[in-house]
Amino acid sequence: MRVAAIIIVVVALGLLGVVGAGSRAQVPPPDPPPPVTTDPPGPPTTAPEPPATTPVTTTPATPAPTGPSRAIGQPWHGQLVNGAQLPEVSADWLTWDPVFKQIPNRPERRWGTAKLIATLRRVLASWHAAHPEMPQILIGDMSRPQGGVFDKRYGGLGHASHQNGLDADVYYPRADHRLLAAYKPSLVDRALAQDLLNRFVAAGVQFVFVGTRVGLTGPKKVVQVLAHHNDHMHVRIFPPRG
Numbered sequence: 001m002r003v004a005a006i007i008i009v010v011v012a013l014g015l016l017g018v019v020g021a022g023s024r025a026q027v028p029p030p031d032p033p034p035p036v037t038t039d040p041p042g043p044p045t046t047a048p049e050p051p052a053t054t055p056v057t058t059t060p061a062t063p064a065p066t067g068p069s070r071a072i073g074q075p076w077h078g079q080l081v082n083g084a085q086l087p088e089v090s091a092d093w094l095t096w097d098p099v100f101k102q103i104p105n106r107p108e109r110r111w112g113t114a115k116l117i118a119t120l121r122r123v124l125a126s127w128h129a130a131h132p133e134m135p136q137i138l139i140g141d142m143s144r145p146q147g148g149v150f151d152k153r154y155g156g157l158g159h160a161s162h163q164n165g166l167d168a169d170v171y172y173p174r175a176d177h178r179l180l181a182a183y184k185p186s187l188v189d190r191a192l193a194q195d196l197l198n199r200f201v202a203a204g205v206q207f208v209f210v211g212t213r214v215g216l217t218g219p220k221k222v223v224q225v226l227a228h229h230n231d232h233m234h235v236r237i238f239p240p241r242g
């Protein structure tokens with residue numbers, strides 16, 4: 001009887017083992033389908049993302065475009081080809097996100113022609129060298145990586161221009177030296193803001209748009225008063241030649 005009982009137990013265990021193996025064998029089939037079905041939708045939706053995220057990490061290290069930067073069309077209806085990205089911070093400037101109101105600005109909001117980047121570098125370096133006691137100047141939105149529409153869909157008031165790599169928002173230096181936008185004209189160090197404006201004019205930019213209440217002046221053809229510019233000046237350069 002004992003032998004028979006042992007045999008029965010062994011057989012039963014064997015059966016359980018088979019059943020167990022069978023159930024394990026049945027589990028994998030349901031599993032593979034999910035990956036298979038989730039993967040196909042994945043690539044189409046995630047494939048566009050790598051181009052968006054790749055420049056974020058690689059462009060600071062490899063800013064070299066394949067050809068000269070080109071500003072296509074108009075600042076209010078245009079595109080940017082072979083643009084360059086402004087580094088998020090430097091000794092002379094910090095980038096400022098006007099929507100989240102923080103440093104730095106997001107990578108996809110600070111692109112321009114190589115000429116615009118060079119102009120910003122040169123002017124801000126000379127201004128800072130003249131005022132070493134001051135912190136860096138804040139630079140806000142420029143253009144998107146390939147230019148194009150940059151309106152309120154991208155947050156805040158958005159921009160009618162800033163479409164072809166020729167525009168940059170440059171925040172006025174604050175009298176209290178705080179690294180924030182000057183939300184009220186009374187916060188602006190007017191003399192230092194005027195000096196910054198003068199340096200952009202001397203650099204040969206096409207326009208500098210300034211606010212109605214900050215009292216900045218310059219050549220009429222270049223310096224123009226415009227609403228919504230009481231905390232920053234909007235610099236527009238001439239398109240690069242060629």
Ligand SMILES: [Zn+2]
Pocket residue numbers: 159162167168169234235
């Ligand atoms: Zn602007």
